[in-house]
Amino acid sequence: MKKSFLILMLTVIVSVASCSFTTKVEDGPDKDKLLIDLISYVLGKGHYDAKDINDDFSKEVFSDYVDALDPLKRYFYQIDIEEFRKFEKLIDDEIRNKEITFFNLTYTRLQERMTEARSLYKEILDTPFNFQKDEKISTDYDKLPYAKNKKEMKDRWRKQLKFNALSSYYDKVEEQLDSVSVNKDYKRKTSVILEEEAREITRGSLKEYFEFADDLERKDWFTIYINSIVEEFDPHTYYFAPQDKDRFDIAMSGKLEGIGARLQKKNDNVKIIEIISGGPAWRGNKVEVGDLIMKVKQEDEQEAVSVVGMRLDDAVSLIKGPKGTKVSLTVKKVDGTTEVVEIVRDVVELEETYAKSSVVKKDDKAFGIVNLPKFYFNMQDYNQRNAAKDVKQEIVRLKEQDIDGLVIDLRNNGGGSLQTVVDIAGLFIEKGPIVQVRTKGEAPEVLSDKDRNILWDGPLVILVNELSASASEILAAAMQDYKRAIIIGSKQTYGKGTVQNVMDLNRWMRSNDFGDLGALKLTTQKFYRVNGGSTQLEGVKSDVVVPDRYSYIDIGEKDQENPLPWDKIPAADYSVWDGYIDFDQTITNSKARMAQNDQLKLIEENAKWVRQKRDINVYSLQFDKYKANIELNQKQAERFDAIEDYKTNLSFESLPYERELMKKDSILEEKRERWHETLSKDVYVEEAISVLEDMKINNIRRSKNPLTLKN
Structure with missing residues (x-):
């Protein structure tokens, strides 16, 4: 894929240069006209299915x-x-x-x-x-x-x-x-x-x-x-203005350089609404939620700049900065006093972006669950922290707890890096193809796991829903095609089978007198399962279908404007994993349990009711009728209260390394307690554990080594 994309980049760069894109002021076009000209040309040359x-x-x-x-x-x-x-x-x-x-x-x-x-x-x-x-x-x-x-x-x-x-x-x-x-x-x-x-x-x-x-x-x-x-051109091609590109990079990497505080504009003031655990502001303990930032002074400047009335984006740009630099904030404290606080900027990691895991206890058995919010990576350096490295580390730690099965939770995971998918899939199979990628006009390229080592060869379940998209669908599809994991979740996942690359528009200019031009996220390829089918529009169909709150809401790729069509290509050369004794019977057992599960029946009723209410778009402005309608809705909703009251017989424990961190970080402890409380009411996790209990492994293939090597 990298080779194909390099060819595409070179082609477009040469084309752009030959068409004399320039930003010399004397040539005439202002920045807006330049952007229109450049972007439309790049779309025509670089998009997978240019219109x-x-x-x-x-x-x-x-x-x-x-x-x-x-x-x-x-x-x-x-x-x-x-x-x-x-x-x-x-x-x-x-x-x-x-x-x-x-x-x-x-x-x-x-x-x-x-x-x-x-x-x-x-x-x-x-x-x-x-x-x-x-x-x-x-x-x-x-x-x-x-x-x-x-x-x-x-x-x-x-x-x-x-x-x-x-x-x-x-x-x-x-x-x-x-x-x-x-x-x-x-x-x-x-x-x-x-x-x-x-x-x-x-x-x-x-x-x-x-x-x-x-x-x-x-x-x-x-x-x-x-x-x-x-x-x-398609729903995933998008122009990023410079500050939007910064936000995208932060979202994909889970990292930023700054003070570690989330800010909000409130009545012309810049208000601190969250202190990010582990960041410089958190470590310094001199600012708190509710403080107002009045002025900002850089270490190499004499005067502080007032941010009162300033655009939030501009204020954030002043407060952020490279690791190791100092910034002085004039802060109006919650108690009304004013104080100047000096903070040394640092790399801030957004913990909620990253993979997390827990030990699941049921009776006398232990299982593991890994939640992956997105397939994150650093766009400038893949070798830095990424989803594949973190998932691998969490599984190693879970194995140390002698788990009997593993759940990978990809619900609401919208995707991310293609390479991390290949690396994660390789943790569960011997070497082989994971996904096929096609650039328009070229033969498909097979991206494979080339490492014969298997980190986890035990029972595996993957949880998905309608918002599991892109990279999530690649991992779920590969594990399904190999019969390596049982997929539990929605009737089908989101249905995004396209690959985007973010192109820095500034790199294509011979000169630039107008400043940062931003970037273009461009659909350049489509990906396909190892069986040749596309996930585009159709998504991944779960082995065990369970209803959820999105079941009757139109939120998939097929419901967006201008999606690319579904198609298929020949299958790659792969062999189905033969580690399970009763794979199909386990699926049958799970389906039977789900059909009799009262909690899921109630969830499906609720999903239908939510859809019915979403279709209502005329409301009375007369108080008595408005009140009567609300009371009717509340009465109808009462029968769904039991959904929140549901409790499984599972218990959840943080891993030893996290328990050590919690001694110094009460925020992390609180976040994990909330997560565990949610999991303890999660009927889908409950069924995933039941499936893991049912799955029988050919013990000849098992090993207690940290890395299992198949002969």
Whole structure:
């Protein structure tokens, strides 16, 4: 795969150079035009299934872009849309001609309409709402027409704000009733006062919303325009503005360099909302959740810079920095005092990104479970911490606890590095193909595990759901094709069978006078199972299907816009693993248990009910009817309370190395306790352990060595 991608990169780079992409100011195009020109060219040359940029393409971009700008139809009027529609079939021409007239028009108009909306919502919220008036609101915004005039627009805003306030009003009425029931001397507020308080809550929410909108700059809106173009190619091709690329890198590696605190914009202030365990801020113990950062000073600067009123992204950029550098923060403490705190920046690891494991106890037996949130890796250096290394280490530690079986939990794992999948799969089989990858116009390339060592040759179960995607599907599919593991979970996984590469746009420029151009995540390949089938659209079908809360919700690849089609290629040369004695019988036993499981029947009923409620999009704005509807929903939902009350007969223990860490890290201890509590109520984990108990291993193939070598 690396060779194929290198050829692709070289081809595109040479093509870009030959087409004279340059950022010299005297040549004319500004940064926006340059980005449009460069990205459209790279898409045409590098995308796995490049589309023709024509009138039909233009119409799709137009629809998606306008919808992205105003999804609730609370800004644009019908007359605006009619004016915009002149460009409906011209966007393709603008792309070719390096023009952005359409974007300029929509951006300018949106800013005007948002300014009008600011005045509108304040005017509406100055007048009390009549919660006795019998009227309704529809939240099916796709079918909602654009307002024809200011009267319609004001009424649309009024209903939306009334809907928001009605929710707060209902909560306040219920809170007051609860207070009266426990304290007969409680001084009740009138409905007038409660309505006024509800309006003020809504006013505060809108104020925060528009403060966030004020932080958005022209370049942020232009990013929306670019992505309306690139996402027409497929759902996973995406343009990253520079700061978005930084976030993507952090998400994929689970690491950042900074102080180790999560920040939030609150009323023009930068507020600390979480201290990351193990980070510099946590170790220094001089800042805490709730503190406000007022100023930031770098170690090589004389003056501190005020971050009050600054865009959050810009403030974060000042606070972050390379490992070993110092930053001084002027902090307004929770108690109201002001203090200057000096912090030495360091590499911060986001613990929730990484694999974690636990010993599962059932009767007199021990099993292991490894939860893998994503297939993480460092995009600059694969040899640094990655998912494969961590999973391997966790399994080694679990083996030291003499476990009888292993569960790999890939639920909600959206994927990540392809190489980590190959490395992880190799922990469970002797050498052989794991996945096939095809670049358009080339023969498929087989990515194989070439190491004959097997780390774990015991019973193996993999848990998946509808949100297990991409790399998760590769691992589940490979283990299923080899009959190495039993897959338990949703009817099918997400269905993402494509490979993306992140391309730094700056590397293709001979000169650059406009600063960082960002990056393009581009679909360049498709992957296939070793049996030749694609997971694209179809996903991986579980050996044992169990219902969950997503069972009746459309969230898979097939439900996205512009997915690539399903296809298949010849199978790779592989041999089914012969370590199990009763593989098929174990699946049959599990299916029988699941069919009789009352908890799963209740979960399926709940999933159907949730789908039914999601389809409702008309709500009453009259208090009594609103209240009656909520009470009906609450009564219907009561029968599903037993889902949360469910308790397995399993117990969970952290590994010895984590118990040592917990002596110094109470946050880690709290996180693990919450995880174990969730697992103890998890019917899917319960069944996975039952399956492991049923699976019979050919003992000739077993070894007690840390690494098992098959002859």
